[in-house]
Amino acid sequence: MRNGFRVLLCPLTFLCLTLGVGGADDKSKAYPPSRVEKVMDKLHGVEVPDPYRWLEDGNAAEVKEWTEKQNAHTRGILDKAPGRDKIRARLDQLLETGNIGTPVPVKGHYYYTRRDGNQNQPILYVREGASGKDRVLIDPNELSKEGTTALDWWFPSRDGKLLAYGLSKDGSEQSVLRVRDVASGKDLSDVIERTRACSVAWLPDSKGFYYTRYPALGSVTKGEESYHRHVFFHKLGDDPREDPEIFGKGRPAEDWPSVNLSPDGRWLVVTESQGWAKSEVYFKDMIKEGAEFKPLVQGVKAIFSMTVRNDFFYVLTNDGAPRYRYYRVDPSMPDRKNWLEVIQEDKERVLQAVAVIGKTLIADYMRRATSQLQMGATAFSTRETAILHGKNKVFGHSETGKSTINAQIWAAIAARN
Secondary structure, eight states: OHHHHHHHHHHHHHHHHHHTOOSGGGTTSOOOOOOOOOOEEEETTEEEEOTTGGGGOTTSHHHHHHHHHHHHHHHHHHTTOTTHHHHHHHHHHHHTTOEEOOOEEETTEEEEEEEOTTOSSOEEEEEESTTSOEEEEEOGGGSOTTSOEEEEEEEEOTTSSEEEEEEEETTOOOOEEEEEETTTOOEEEEEEOOOTTOOEEEOTTSSEEEEEEOOOTTSSOTTOTTOOOEEEEEETTSOGGGOOEEEOTTSOTTOEEEEEEOTTSOEEEEEEEOSSSOEEEEEEESSSTTOOOEEEEOSOSSOEEEEEOSSOEEEEEOTTOTTOEEEEEOTTSOSGGGOEEEEOOOSSOEEEEEEEETTEEEEEEEETTEEEEEEEESSOOTTSEEEEOSSEEEEEEEOOOOSOOTTTOEEEEEEOO
């Protein structure tokens, strides 16, 4: 908890210093008291005090009262500070700049988010063809007067006709999954709760999808509702309560799975994040009758990120390479000794992401806070063609896996020249 308080108080401290408030003149303005508990954990033989653990229960009456008093104390100082109006006007001006997300191309549809001016939430648009007209697909700003309903995530189906998306209210991030018909702009009957930060992988025929979900409230021990995230399969039109569980039973409660499916629907890959520094990967042949999940990566203290194609898996990892390297894996020969290293670790740059488009790779490197994109064949070298250089930053990329490059990969770049 003490690290959390440090993070929360830093912005306030900065603002107070900027406005010239605080210090000796405010000694008489005592902070509201914070109760201290004698709570001690023993982790790996080391005693770790946690005197403010009681503040973790945001729904407790005592915590709500504490928060109200802290906010009132803060407002009593900041509201009287000189220069607030000038700072507020400048912040409003900066926030009106807006932003645009990385477009995702699917079967002639281009999906992207954009926030203009004073809009509270980004709007999801769809464009028919690269030079077509933009059309609003989902506008969260119209769903609540306060502007606090957020579009948390979205996944177009492989034919571009449907969209699985999640909305949450009031900053809760407790998404509810819905499916929208792209042509009509209307939702289907499918509604799935408990899908925070959901991962979705559509079937090739767009008749269903694999997805991640948390347990229903009351179905697990109190306090564990935000754990036990598992993988399920949903067929459109079915009751979500009857969706079969595909992966997760018996796994550690803290594991965080995400799903990928090859374009032909054969290979289902589950990546289990275990904290921020380790992940495990499992895969299953969905065509082979009676097939079970097999481990691709297990028990290795490193990060593994997956791109799944019909014939190969592609793996970005920092295992033995702090600046990351890239492998190609034949799923019929998944043993580590058979992995082919297609991008070696760079001596100076960090390999952040790789787009796989047919037999072409586009590597996104970071060097001295700027991005560098390089394009080459699957037998890649760091001497391949540079397609972005200078003072730029790549914020995202999207890909379709097709062999043609033009209009298939987009990069949202903020120039700093």
